[in-house]
Every structure is written in C-alpha cells, then in structure tokens.
Amino acid sequence: MAQVLDIAGNDDIPEGEAVVVPGEDNETGKDIAVFHAEDGEFYALDDNCTHETASLADGWIEGDRVECPLHATEFCLRTGKVMSLPATESTFTHKVEVVDGRVLLHPGEAVSDAVRK
Ligand code: FES
Numbered sequence: 001m002a003q004v005l006d007i008a009g010n011d012d013i014p015e016g017e018a019v020v021v022p023g024e025d026n027e028t029g030k031d032i033a034v035f036h037a038e039d040g041e042f043y044a045l046d047d048n049c050t051h052e053t054a055s056l057a058d059g060w061i062e063g064d065r066v067e068c069p070l071h072a073t074e075f076c077l078r079t080g081k082v083m084s085l086p087a088t089e090s091t092f093t094h095k096v097e098v099v100d101g102r103v104l105l106h107p108g109e110a111v112s113d114a115v116r117k
Pocket of ligand 1: 085
C-alpha cells in the first residue's frame with residue numbers, strides 16, 4: 001500500500017494555485033506539485049518540467065493544463081501528457097483526492113488515465 005500524505009485542507013490552496021511537496025517528504029524522492037485547478041479539482045504532477053529545470057508549481061493554470069514558467073510548454077493536469085513544445089516528454093501524474101476536507105496525496109500512484117512514462 002502506497003504512502004498517503006495529508007498535505008493541506010482543501011481551502012488552504014486557492015483555486016489557480018499550487019503547493020510543492022518536497023521529494024524528501026514523499027517516497028518518490030522527487031518534488032511533487034499539487035494544483036488546485038479552476039474547475040475545483042486537485043491534480044498532482046512531478047514538479048520539475050521535463051524540458052529543463054523549472055517548477056511547474058510556479059507556472060500558470062489554464063483549464064486542465066499548466067504552462068511551464070520558463071519556456072511555456074503546457075502539460076495536461078489530468079494525464080501528464082505534454083501538449084506543446086519545447087518539451088517533448090510527458091510527466092508523471094500522482095493520484096490526489098479530497099476526503100473530509102483534506103487533500104490527500106498518493107505519491108507514486110498514477111491516476112488511471114495518466115500517460116505512462
Ligand atoms: S523548462 Fe519547461 S518548457 Fe523549458
């Protein structure tokens with residue numbers, strides 16, 4: 001059974017914002033960005049862009065996509081699929097859910113429709 005992390009109350013992360021769960025705090029060893037999208041849903045991706053070194057949590061959420069703050073590649077928040085250049089590699093999507101008002105992250109557990117790296 002994968003580790004489950006209680007990272008915040010669902011009101012603690014405003015819509016359109018993201019927080020980073022550091023790699024040393026989750027079992028993947030990689031920083032994970034948890035996004036609160038404008039549709040009210042929560043999504044989690046590996047935080048570092050697959051192109052170069054940039055935090056996707058610092059990017060811009062547009063619908064179900066996040067745009068990298070460095071060179072503007074877009075990734076699908078639901079699947080991790082790369083949607084535009086210059087990055088060409090999709091990213092990993094971690095399961096996240098809200099239970100009793102708490103945001104629970106399942107590090108390393110891919111969502112069902114995620115792209116497999
Ligand atoms: S670092 Fe993200 S697109 Fe270049």
